Amino acid sequence: MENFEPVIVAFCCHYCAYTAADIAGSQRLPYPPNVKIVQVPCSGKVDAQHIVTAFEKGADGVYVAGCLEGDCHFKKGNERAARRINFVKKYLEEVGLESERLEMVNVSAGMGHRFAQVATEITQKIRTLGPSPIRTALAQ
Amino acid sequence: MITAERKPLEELIEYVKPFKRILLLGCNECVTVCAAGGRKEVGLLASGLQMAMLKNGINIEIRQHTLERQCDPEYIEELVPMIDSADAVMSMACGCGVQQIAMRFKDKPVFPAVNTTFMGASERQGVWAERCQGCGNCLLGITGGICPIARCAKQLMNGPCGGSTGGNCEISDDVDCAWQLIWDRLKALGLEKMYLENIPAKDWRTGGGSGPRKIIREDLAE
Numbered sequence: 221m222e223n224f225e226p227v228i229v230a231f232c233c234h235y236c237a238y239t240a241a242d243i244a245g246s247q248r249l250p251y252p253p254n255v256k257i258v259q260v261p262c263s264g265k266v267d268a269q270h271i272v273t274a275f276e277k278g279a280d281g282v283y284v285a286g287c288l289e290g291d292c293h294f295k296k297g298n299e300r301a302a303r304r305i306n307f308v309k310k311y312l313e314e315v316g317l318e319s320e321r322l323e324m325v326n327v328s329a330g331m332g333h334r335f336a337q338v339a340t341e342i343t344q345k346i347r348t349l350g351p352s353p354i355r356t357a358l359a360q
Numbered sequence: 361m362i363t364a365e366r367k368p369l370e371e372l373i374e375y376v377k378p379f380k381r382i383l384l385l386g387c388n389e390c391v392t393v394c395a396a397g398g399r400k401e402v403g404l405l406a407s408g409l410q411m412a413m414l415k416n417g418i419n420i421e422i423r424q425h426t427l428e429r430q431c432d433p434e435y436i437e438e439l440v441p442m443i444d445s446a447d448a449v450m451s452m453a454c455g456c457g458v459q460q461i462a463m464r465f466k467d468k469p470v471f472p473a474v475n476t477t478f479m480g481a482s483e484r485q486g487v488w489a490e491r492c493q494g495c496g497n498c499l500l501g502i503t504g505g506i507c508p509i510a511r512c513a514k515q516l517m518n519g520p521c522g523g524s525t526g527g528n529c530e531i532s533d534d535v536d537c538a539w540q541l542i543w544d545r546l547k548a549l550g551l552e553k554m555y556l557e558n559i560p561a562k563d564w565r566t567g568g569g570s571g572p573r574k575i576i577r578e579d580l581a582e
Contacts, residue, residue: 269400272407311404314369315412357414
């Protein structure tokens with residue numbers, strides 16, 4: 221538990237959070253290397269199955285980062301993503317995983333600081349929750 | 361379409377628990393459209409079951425396959441090469457599909473993954489509502505295209521009843537009074553006369569009242 225390094229998958233929208241991650245990088249803002257970024261064309265493109273598969277393969281946490289409310293490049297993609305996240309959270313509870321392991325966040329393209337802050341906070345939260353029982357079972 | 365909803369995971373886990381290799385089947389027809397048992401839902405359920413079992417220290421093998429239609433025997437033949445490598449089958453199709461699988465593969469336990477619910481239509485994205493009960497003697501021609509059997513809680517033939525208030529049914533404010541809808545539509549069409557005709561008591565024999573029904577088209581049947 222002390223040496224636990226969580227694996228966190230972040231699905232980042234190309235138009236906002238992914239650019240924010242770039243800005244965080246160019247500003248040399250540190251954020252935990254536990255966060256593995258997957259670039260997506262829109263947060264609304266992230267399917268329930270993508271999220272569940274990440275957990276099935278052993279991710280300890282997943283978050284979907286979309287544009288600020290009302291600012292989606294595809295108009296409503298981030299709203300759809302938020303509804304989908306709530307649906308998957310309930311499914312995770314059914315499966316027996318803590319729904320806190322999944323989050324939806326909103327970050328604009330210029331928010332490099334916020335991106336780094338979110339990545340740090342979520343990593344800290346997952347660290348407190350401990351390893352996913354699926355990851356533990358897969359390791360055995 | 362025939363609508364369905366996934367059963368609680370807890371119930372499905374109980375079904376698959378005794379088995380090692382599961383063939384999880386979807387159907388590309390109605391249950392795909394109502395997002396209950398298509399390819400995507402099969403993938404989601406496979407992952408969910410896999411994780412729930414793994415959490416309890418049990419490793420199961422789940423093979424996924426989605427048929428074009430589970431209610432037609434010719435499509436079910438597609439499963440012949442894969443059925444031997446499964447200890448049990450779980451189907452996300454409607455009850456018709458589940459029964460076709462059970463009939464074709466007599467030595468395999470078959471479990472339903474969804475509760476088949478009703479014949480309905482999409483009201484809007486993600487919302488389906490009951491529209492037909494398959495009574496076998498359609499009344500829509502005299503009720504303005506609105507079905508009093510599927511949409512009136514009391515299945516009244518000559519409604520509305522006293523529970524109709526402000527266009528809503530007494531069972532819930534979210535349910536329209538079917539007879540109010542019928543009257544409004546007949547009036548808009550200038551067909552009020554149809555409303556005044558008494559509809560005789562319904563003969564439910566065509567609606568399953570005389571046992572399981574069958575349609576035989578002699579020109580097609582072999």
